Amino acid sequence: MPEETVRQYLFDRPGFYQIRIVGELDEHWLAHLEGLEISTNPWGKYQKVTQISGWLADQTALSGLLDLLSDLGRVILTVERIETDEEV
Template structure:
């Protein structure tokens, strides 16, 4: 039996990601989140930004957010030269 056709191709290349969560984490959490840079928004959120090696690593970061009991607000794939300031 043939597999269903899909136009979605799996992403396996490394890339830059912005992960926005509800709550504030200071920079000391950066090590736990694989060296992602952390910045706080005026709206009570934290934005993690950095290079992620592959989809498995991205899922690992999201699982850590879950393990801390934080609310995940946004995950965005972006260009490395995108400004690091949190979007409100």
């Protein structure tokens, strides 16, 4: 397998992610998401969907964020890694 292909699948590389959850996050939890862009808008059949987007250091950071959202009882609608030429 070419080296470029292998590097695409490394779990320890930064990535730009977009996550959508049902509802709004309490102001208290926004501090835990420092450095990420957060917006709340209607989406599909949902009146309020919070979109969290930004760079995460690696898949472990993504997992930690998803665990936090799950612990808060939030329904996770989408998790998407956005391909970009930009690097952190």
